[in-house]
Amino acid sequence: MPKETFFNLAEAKRKLIEDVAVDEFVTYGYDKASINRIVKSCNIAKGSFYQYFEDKKDLLKHLLTKMAQDKAKYVSPHLLKVKDADFFTILREMYILGLKFSADNPRVAQMANQVLKSKHHPVYQEIVNANMEAVYTYLSNLLKHSIAKGELRPDIDLRFVSYIISAINLATVEYYFDIVKGKEVNMGSFDEDIIDIANMFVDFIKKGIAKPTGGNDNDQG
Amino acid sequence: MPKETFFNLAEAKRKLIEDVAVDEFVTYGYDKASINRIVKSCNIAKGSFYQYFEDKKDLLKHLLTKMAQDKAKYVSPHLLKVKDADFFTILREMYILGLKFSADNPRVAQMANQVLKSKHHPVYQEIVNANMEAVYTYLSNLLKHSIAKGELRPDIDLRFVSYIISAINLATVEYYFDIVKGKEVNMGSFDEDIIDIANMFVDFIKKGIAKPTGGNDNDQG
């Protein structure tokens, strides 16, 4: 937790530090991120930084916590609206919201993705593992519920599918930044791209890629 | 490339250095991996290390290149045997072989996975990006071929599916180390576990998780 001093700072200054820090982490990764560079960029003294934060880890943890809060605040109300829909509609909404948030906060999102992907990261245990449990529980319950409603194959392994849906969740964001944002700069509107990607992923999770063997598939996506 | 001196070394000494280095990278990650610690562990002088390698990056690149060669040597002949089988049989064989190799070389495999997952890694560009192109090309051709044979839905996006199959390939290894190796120490034989995992992943990619809507599904896995 940052020290009280940090929260007493003028909003502009606080935001400057946060923005610069995110940039630093995104550009150099955690280990190579330098407090010296950050304070220079912010035009604050080294000592001041340590009035605000315990250390580098404290800084990163603050940024991630803040992001989690912002994301939750953005996602929750939208997700509530579809909470009674079928599984794939909910999943699709989750992907769309996640992608939209990433598009609106690209650097923070990429920073978080880095942490999410490297188990060696000094904050992985404290931040990721702690939340992962909640995610798996949420997904498992959702899956169970949807199986009961007859929307999913009853023979799936809950733990496995939870795992893979989380992994694919990460991959969607990656795919968005790598392929869509990476190549052409101005294609369609962002929202269209995002919806296309979400549809592709959900469609994949839903039906796989094998040619249907006789049965008709009614697409409700 | 390591210097000639390194390859002139006695096999045992060379292997010791490689093993210690892999351990170091796996334990601390690239940035925090220390040449000082490595040479101490090997009981060689700092200067000797720099007779063998240009620098830390050179060392890691050597280890990854060697792994790639070992893996290729192990995988290729097995993969040849199923080259005319249907898509999912080939994919399944790919997963099984990859998992077996990882099980036999766990530390090297985990080291490689780390690199694969972090785009900030100093060797990502040179190593991963270079090979990625080949992987995508291979998968795209395989997909095209299989679509022509009527095994896959013709409406899939080749780029997207190549991407996701690569991502899932990574996830299988993760899943293996996290869940299977992580929990119980001695369950069934390794091979059984591996085959189970490969089946789950291929089944997922093949059929997705939605309950089939009327059509019967003939499982040939």
Next chain:
DNA sequence: ATATAATATGACTCAAAGGTCATATGACCC
């Protein structure tokens, strides 16, 4: 035995990091 080439060595340099601390500044109240 001597000369030449290959290899081994670890003290050393230089740079950069994280983190501390005594001091300075400024805001606010009496």
Next chain:
DNA sequence: GGGTCATATGACCTTTGAGTCATATTATAT
């Protein structure tokens, strides 16, 4: 003005890292 508190400062300390180099050792050849 005088006193108190929160905040700001940057020189400084310690540690650690990567990488160098003059020198010592060993092996090979003649």
